[in-house]
Amino acid sequence: MIKIATAECFTHGKIGRELHALAQGYEGNFGREYVKNLRSYGNFDYDNISVTCSLFIPTIEAVVKILNVKNPPKPKELIKGIKVYDEEGDKAVSKIMAQAVKDLSDCDIAIGTTAGIGRGGICVITDKYIITTTSDVYSDLRENNSEELFKRSENGIKKALEIVLLLLNNNIDGISSLNNVEIIKNENID
Template sequence: MITIATAECFTHGILAREIHALAQGYEDNFGSNYSYLVNKVQKDCLKDAIREDKCSIFDLTDLSVTCGLFIPTLDAVKSILQIENPVEPLELVKGIKVYDDDGDIEMSILMAEAAKKISNSSIGIGTTAGIGYGGIAIVDDDMIISTSSDVSANLIDADSNNLYMRQKSGIEKTLKILIYYLNGNFDRFNALQNVNIIYK
């Protein structure tokens, strides 16, 4: 069983809910809202597995979501995630941390590491986005996978449509990367924009 904990900002806890639905095998109204995407990615992984004579893919029901946290504010980063020295935000909007792309990437890694640590999970996922494309991180004991959404938006402008499109992009990209990661299919990252792997 692989356990996952999330600390999410611009994805609003949706990743935890989606991964939980996939892990539990829920269907219909209680199932994943991104099942079409997940099924496509799993089929891609199966094709690659068959080509490599593996003929099997990761069973998503072998996942368990330990916790899913919605952490938009700097105070919650410090008190709940216990990050003593978070990245200094460019601005606070009602306590919500606002970074540029570099700050978001750095902060998402800290959030993912913290979620993993405090929940004693196998994998931590962190997301945060202020001005720009945002930051997404998936971490385990050996590596950090960092990326961003493919849609730019500005939290300060509060343009709901742009913010929604960035969120949707971030959720879809994170689910793709997570499934490729679980299948050990790192070559598939090459088709995605701005994906970096750091080995610890």
């Protein structure tokens, strides 16, 4: 069984919820919303995944108290406690969040997301890979443009899910072909 855990901000826990619906085989209103054609990713048996937890972590306080991150990078700004980083900060903090939820849950695949100013940060961590990227949609949380923020969130959800599904199907080349993706391989693991 492959265990998955998420610590999400701008994707509002929807990555974890989608993976849970996939793992459980739910259909209809309780089923998948974002992933329709699973066979386009490969022949992985999705009955072999389980979502350990899916956390919505928008505030810096939650990063510290829930994820047990001792000294997270200082945000550029706080909006009612919500962390606002620039794009590079978001990429770094998404990695911190993914690693923290991996450590807390002892999962096989951890996902972290956060977005303030820019395209946001998405990180998927396994024992073998650290995959970092952004959404493909720019937005600024400080401007409170709901439609723009929604488009960035939806794009981030879809991109993170695509990475996870390609990863489960051992298609690293497929992940590499996506926009703005950095893959770091742990050379100590085959």
